Amino acid sequence: xxxxxxxxxxxxxxxxxxxxxxxxxxxxxxxxxxxxxxxxxxxxxxxxxxxxxxxxxxxxxxxxxxxxxxxxxxxxxxxxxxxxxxxxxxxxxxxxxxxxxxxxxxxxxxxxxxxxxxxxxxxxxxxxxxxxxxxxxxxxxxxxxxxxxxxxxxxxxxxxxxxxxxxxxxxxxxxxxxxxxxxxxxxxxxxxxxxxxxxxxxxxxxxxxxxxxxxxxxxxxxxxxxxxxxxxxxxxxxxxxxxxxxxxxxxxxxxxxxxxxxxxxxxxxxxxxxxxxxxxxxxxxxxxxxxxxxxxxxxxxxxxxxxxxxxxxxxxxxxxxxxxxxxxxxxxxxxxxxxxxxxxxxxxxxxxxxxxxxxxxxxxxxxxxxxxxxxxxxxxxxxxxxxxxxxxxxxxxxxxxxxxxxxxxxxxxxxxxxxxxxxxxxxxxxxxxxxxxxxxxxxxxxxxxxxxxxxxxxxxxxxxxxxxxxxxxxxxxxxxxxxxxxxxxxxxxxxxxxxxxxxxxxxxxxxxxxxxxxxxxxxxxxxxxx
Amino acid sequence: xxxxxxxxxxxxxxxxxxxxxxxxxxxxxxxxxxxxxxxxxxxxxxxxxxxxxxxxxxxxxxxxxxxxxxxxxxxxxxxxxxxxxxxxxxxxxxxxxxxxxxxxxxxxxxxxxxxxxxxxxxxxxxxxxxxxxxxxxxxxxxxxxxxxxxxxxxxxxxxxxxxxxxxxxxxxxxxxxxxxxxxxxxxxxxxxxxxxxxxxxxxxxxxxxxxxxxxxxxxxxxxxxxxxxxxxxxxxxxxxxxxxxxxxxxxxxxxxxxxxxxxxxxxxxxxxxxxxxxxxxxxxxxxxxxxxxxxxxxxxxxxxxxxxxxxxxxxxxxxxxxxxxx
Numbered sequence: 001x002x003x004x005x006x007x008x009x010x011x012x013x014x015x016x017x018x019x020x021x022x023x024x025x026x027x028x029x030x031x032x033x034x035x036x037x038x039x040x041x042x043x044x045x046x047x048x049x050x051x052x053x054x055x056x057x058x059x060x061x062x063x064x065x066x067x068x069x070x071x072x073x074x075x076x077x078x079x080x081x082x083x084x085x086x087x088x089x090x091x092x093x094x095x096x097x098x099x100x101x102x103x104x105x106x107x108x109x110x111x112x113x114x115x116x117x118x119x120x121x122x123x124x125x126x127x128x129x130x131x132x133x134x135x136x137x138x139x140x141x142x143x144x145x146x147x148x149x150x151x152x153x154x155x156x157x158x159x160x161x162x163x164x165x166x167x168x169x170x171x172x173x174x175x176x177x178x179x180x181x182x183x184x185x186x187x188x189x190x191x192x193x194x195x196x197x198x199x200x201x202x203x204x205x206x207x208x209x210x211x212x213x214x215x216x217x218x219x220x221x222x223x224x225x226x227x228x229x230x231x232x233x234x235x236x237x238x239x240x241x242x243x244x245x246x247x248x249x250x251x252x253x254x255x256x257x258x259x260x261x262x263x264x265x266x267x268x269x270x271x272x273x274x275x276x277x278x279x280x281x282x283x284x285x286x287x288x289x290x291x292x293x294x295x296x297x298x299x300x301x302x303x304x305x306x307x308x309x310x311x312x313x314x315x316x317x318x319x320x321x322x323x324x325x326x327x328x329x330x331x332x333x334x335x336x337x338x339x340x341x342x343x344x345x346x347x348x349x350x351x352x353x354x355x356x357x358x359x360x361x362x363x364x365x366x367x368x369x370x371x372x373x374x375x376x377x378x379x380x381x382x383x384x385x386x387x388x389x390x391x392x393x394x395x396x397x398x399x400x401x402x403x404x405x406x407x408x409x410x411x412x413x414x415x416x417x418x419x420x421x422x423x424x425x426x427x428x429x430x431x432x433x434x435x436x437x438x439x440x441x442x443x444x445x446x447x448x449x450x451x452x453x454x455x456x457x458x459x460x461x462x463x464x465x466x467x468x469x470x471x472x473x474x475x476x477x478x479x480x481x482x483x484x485x486x487x488x489x490x491x492x493x494x495x496x497x498x499x500x501x502x503x504x505x506x507x508x509x510x511x512x513x514x515x516x517x518x519x520x521x522x523x524x525x526x527x528x529x530x
Numbered sequence: 531x532x533x534x535x536x537x538x539x540x541x542x543x544x545x546x547x548x549x550x551x552x553x554x555x556x557x558x559x560x561x562x563x564x565x566x567x568x569x570x571x572x573x574x575x576x577x578x579x580x581x582x583x584x585x586x587x588x589x590x591x592x593x594x595x596x597x598x599x600x601x602x603x604x605x606x607x608x609x610x611x612x613x614x615x616x617x618x619x620x621x622x623x624x625x626x627x628x629x630x631x632x633x634x635x636x637x638x639x640x641x642x643x644x645x646x647x648x649x650x651x652x653x654x655x656x657x658x659x660x661x662x663x664x665x666x667x668x669x670x671x672x673x674x675x676x677x678x679x680x681x682x683x684x685x686x687x688x689x690x691x692x693x694x695x696x697x698x699x700x701x702x703x704x705x706x707x708x709x710x711x712x713x714x715x716x717x718x719x720x721x722x723x724x725x726x727x728x729x730x731x732x733x734x735x736x737x738x739x740x741x742x743x744x745x746x747x748x749x750x751x752x753x754x755x756x757x758x759x760x761x762x763x764x765x766x767x768x769x770x771x772x773x774x775x776x777x778x779x780x781x782x783x784x785x786x787x788x789x790x791x792x793x794x795x796x797x798x799x800x801x802x803x804x805x806x807x808x809x810x811x812x813x814x815x816x817x818x819x820x821x822x823x824x825x826x827x828x829x830x831x832x833x834x835x836x837x838x839x840x841x842x843x844x845x846x847x848x849x850x851x852x853x854x855x856x
Binding site: 044052054173174188189192349350351352353354355356357359360363364366367368370371372374375376378379382383386418419422425426428429430432433436437440443444462465466469470472473474476477478480481483484485486488489492493496 | 532582584631632634635638639655656657658659660661662663665666669670673674676677680681684685688692725726728729732733735736737739740743744747751771772774775778779782783784785786787789790792793794795797798801802805
């Protein structure tokens with residue numbers, strides 16, 4: 001018995017130390033700071049903004065089919081009388097082709113079945129008419145891409161606010177919704193505006209450059225640029241210091257004209273970027289690049305800073321590449337993301353906004369901690385008075401329970417919310433229940449005349465099943481809360497589950513070990529203080 | 531020190547008093563839900579705008595209303611926060627129309643502008659706001675409803691698995707009784723039911739089950755030991771045996787939850803109120819509702835001529851093994 005006791009004691013000590021590490025890590029910067037580094041506070045305790053927005057993906061579908069419809073019309077122009085239209089505004093995913101004659105039907109059919117339109121199902125609707133409907137899988141694809149792009153854009157915009165630990169992710173309570181949580185911000189209106197705004201991204205023709213400083217640039221235009229030109233600066237993709245260019249003031253292409261941009265590789269295997277413009281912008285761009293191929297270059301300007309300067313190597317309509325030496329793969333990715341996220345692919349509306357001011361958060365923490373300490377003291381004092389020696393046992397188990405619970409939270413980087421603090425308080429109350437169960441049973445066994453050691457053994461054996469039963473039911477309802485809850489409620493469920501799991505360990509294993517240790521010191525016929 | 535050393539109360543004999551007591555509270559609650567305050571839903575479920583404003587000096591309700599009126603905001607509800615002696619906080623609520631998905635921010639912006647320009651008594655700051663549009667309101671309601679449903683089902687299945695179906699049904703009826711009385715209490719006191727209150731309700735469902743299981747476990751154990759006693763006697767004895775544990779345990783949990791109610795601050799007020807009521811009623815229902823139901827079920831089966839012994843259920847070793855363990 002003594003050997004076992006030693007092993008058990010070591011196990012408990014290891015668990016205790018492990019959890020203390022979970023709570024404060026390697027402490028530096030004071031105790032409070034160490035704790036806050038490990039245990040994250042929820043928005044309701046830290047203060048911050050919680051937004052749920054709905055992305056109107058149907059707009060992205062609509063513009064995708066718009067674009068395809070335009071391309072179709074250009075291709076079908078050679079067959080007189082054949083037109084592609086979108087007849088039903090309620091079904092933006094369908095294009096109707098009408099006006100075919102038996103003579104050109106097969107030709108038209110082969111145009112519709114071409115690779116470019118593989119996202120569509122083509123069906124004949126009689127009378128020489130065809131309906132092209134976007135496949136469900138393509139729709140889902142497009143919706144997801146729109147959502148992902150929106151998330152990237154919003155993240156980029158939120159970064160500009162300088163928020164630490166922002167959380168931006170898909171929100172699964174509904175379709176195509178995004179959750180944005182920004183701790184430390186207290187003006188929801190301002191944030192909403194920033195997220196919804198369109199960022200300024202433009203492509204300008206380059207007149208001359210680069211110049212090392214503004215003076216050199218001004219010298220080149222005799223002191224001041226003419227009215228249709230402007231001097232802008234930027235790192236132009238080279239990192240390091242800014243360089244100055246003289247650009248034409250009018251942009252060839254703006255942010256809203258970009259449909260997509262993806263990193264890829266050119267024919268030499270070097271990283272570059274392919275982009276897609278809207279049809280209308282494509283026409284404009286074609287005209288410009290055709291007139292200037294081989295001779296000119298253009299600058300990509302984001303928020304009035306030059307991000308990239310590229311030579312015009314060929315005429316570009318909608319699909320183009322930005323290539324040229326010095327583009328690394330990471331830069332291709334980040335630049336294409338910037339091109340993609342220059343503007344939101346679809347409009348968004350807000351469906352839920354919550355803000356907690358920082359003072360309220362601090363008050364809540366204070367109140368929660370006071371309640372927790374008050375509750376804990378009440379319980380501990382009662383146990384001492386009612387169960388005497390065994391009460392000490394229970395109180396130690398309770399303290400250990402709390403440390404393990406907080407340790408779990410530290411290890412799992414769980415977020416502590418205000419209901420979470422309530423969960424801790426509830427764990428104290430329910431946790432001590434296990435001890436009460438055991439102690440009452442032990443008292444019963446003692447009354448039946450058993451010796452202390454046997455009474456402890458039988459008491460634990462009988463109470464064990466009931467402890468498991470009660471913990472499982474509460475964990476089940478906490479699990480449901482974890483699945484169905486959001487934010488603060490999730491925090492509550494998590495602390496409750498951790499607390500109950502910790503309690504099974506402390507109430508059964510730790511309490512038993514302490515009893516055994518006490519008995520082993522007193523001898524076989526000793527009385528039990530309970 | 532020991533309370534209830536050898537209590538010998540005839541619990542089942544008092545079942546009509548219990549029934550009466552439960553009926554009074556349930557009916558009062560139901561009447562309030564149906565005809566008086568209805569179900570006081572928080573902004574999470576009914577949607578709308580709710581703003582908590584902290585004023586630098588004691589706020590004057592009438593002046594606040596005037597300030598809003600002058601800016602064209604007419605359908606607001608202004609309430610001062612109770613429970614804080616020095617609290618200068620007011621809650622201004624606006625209906626759903628001010629939080630529609632297309633004009634989500636409208637209500638809040640109007641209120642803020644109105645107070646800034648028309649309320650001259652003191653400075654103010656907005657400490658908390660919740661704006662829930664119709665889409666989100668519906669989603670949250672649906673979620674909460676499913677959570678409660680799944681929870682009850684989960685409990686039923688677990689109890690069916692560990693005991694017998696009738697135990698599960700009796701426990702679920704007890705839990706339903708607890709939830710009804712708690713929600714009724716919210717209606718009677720006109721307190722808002724928010725998402726955290728739903729979390730509290732789910733917790734008290736778990737807690738009430740907890741408590742009922744302790745009694746059932748003891749009943750099951752005693753049934754396996756004595757085949758000749760009547761069910762009523764076994765149940766009574768089981769309750770008496772577990773009385774000490776029940777009262778102390780519930781008492782301690784109640785102490786911690788009471789501490790939360792008194793010190794835990796205003797944000798958790800609804801949550802802690804639900805738990806305070808829930809724990810009291812949950813303990814009561816294990817003795818007053820679940821146990822009598824078991825006996826009533828068996829009596830009913832007996833009166834229809836079927837077998838009279840309540841099965842001792844799964845999970846209990848046969849008599850031989852039991853004796854050896856003792």
